[in-house]
Amino acid sequence: MSDFKLVECPRDAMQGLHHFIPTQLKTAYLNLLLQVGFDTLDFGSFVSPKAIPQMADTAEVLANLDLGNTNTKLLAIVANLRGVEVAVKHTEISYLGFPFSISETFQQRNTHSSIKQSLSVVEEMLSICAKNNKKAVVYLSMGFGNPYGDEWNYEIIDKWADELTNKGVEILSLADTVGISTVEKIEHILPKLIARYNHTEIGIHLHSTPEQRLEKIEAIYHSGCKRIDGALKGFGGCPMATDDLTGNIPTEDIIRFLTSKGEKLNLNMEKWDEAMEFSKKIFD
Template sequence: MNQNKFKLIECPRDAMQGLHDFVPTELKSEYLNLLLQVGFDTLDFGSFVSPKAIPQMADTANVLANLDLSNTTTKLLAIVANLRGAEDAVKHEQISYLGFPFSISETFQQRNTNSSIAQSLITVEEMLSLCQKNNKKAVVYLSMGFGNPYGDEWNYEIVEKWADVLITKGVEILSLADTVGISTPEKIEGILPQLISRFSKTEIGVHLHSTPTERFEKIKAAYKAGVKRIDSALKGFGGCPMAADDLTGNIATEDVIGFLNSKNENLNLDMDKWNEAMILSGKIFG
């Protein structure tokens, strides 16, 4: 696998999903169409989950119908939380990746997907099989990968154990997710080099949440750890509505871009389109 090129995953879905006021489908589509022109590897654009759970994403199929993929190399990723969502997502040819949040905290797995870790493992197996039949790839997020606020046991060995289980099942892309922003540079540098070296044939990334003051040091730690796949969202909007914390948003994409530019990484992004998206974001996020 080519681990040399940096893969930036822009996550407007994660940015928008917790917004209280419904963003009109046309506005979502306009925003996503701009982001598709920037040159990100992947756009985490929507989710096929219960509209009761995440009302903001109820129009994902309609948004998808409005996206112009004729002039972009960016691939689309949709989040699913169960088999039904995966079955809905694979029907859409335009989607390349299905993302599933697999929590290594039993409490959060129940809160987030209404199922146990054991049941979620079965869902992952079923999703992998669906992906294979429909020419898609699965991205599994090891959610609560840096600890959890519920008192569930966490250590590096538990993270590595679940990575091993999932990769053995056939997961090719694994993203270590910090759902509540409790990762630290020490934890990032403590666990990721080990995972990257042990599972060298697997694409391993990070989906970090952070307060604005800690973003930069987390990006730096991930880079130092050898990560080549980073999830982020424009201006750091968003976070997880299932783990309420107003302070903890996504890592800001502009911080990631700035840092990687300082390391002379060739990102090949259209910054004019990026600036247009930054301006338009004001209409969505206020």
């Protein structure tokens, strides 16, 4: 078993596309990714179809996934309690992900609620997840700063990390929604979080410009983070963030880097290559 939990994020890759991807095509792509051997597949979201029309068919996609020959766990994003209540009814889903922004402006843009209101949602979500055999993954969104002029500093990260872990969050993923993280920030924040919350799984979800992605992957690795999100070919971004989107960290770059360090990832690279080829039907 690999020490690293790689989270593949086709949901993040697809959600901002303007043309609707047919459900059958989405399902075929996800079924290929399920055979690669990732720890987790961030496959869809239970949010307003008006906000994210691309994910309107998440329940239908889920019903057609082949989960019989995979150990990969499914993660679905939710943005409010309505989404939580829908998602927990699906026994196939292991994780519910919630974007908790430390930027008030982005929290309003992304979930139409304040940070204070979102904290209440997280509390209720934790309770609902516990009763339905699910785990919550809370993304500390805009964790490296924001483009809106909202206050950001290391103390704010510490404050919200304390608040969320004290409420029982077991998986906390630091998210750079607009690609403004730096090597210096990664190496300052991640090791401190990992050391301070040794009973909490600390993950990272970065967006990046192509020229910065490799140095960021190296910074993640040297920071000791073992839960890393990526998306095939670096597709995607958050349509609620800015109009000038940066892509996800390419999963193939993460795989290549970790393999070069001698890490055993136990992935089926033939299926990965098939997924890479199939992705052209969706993203090209």
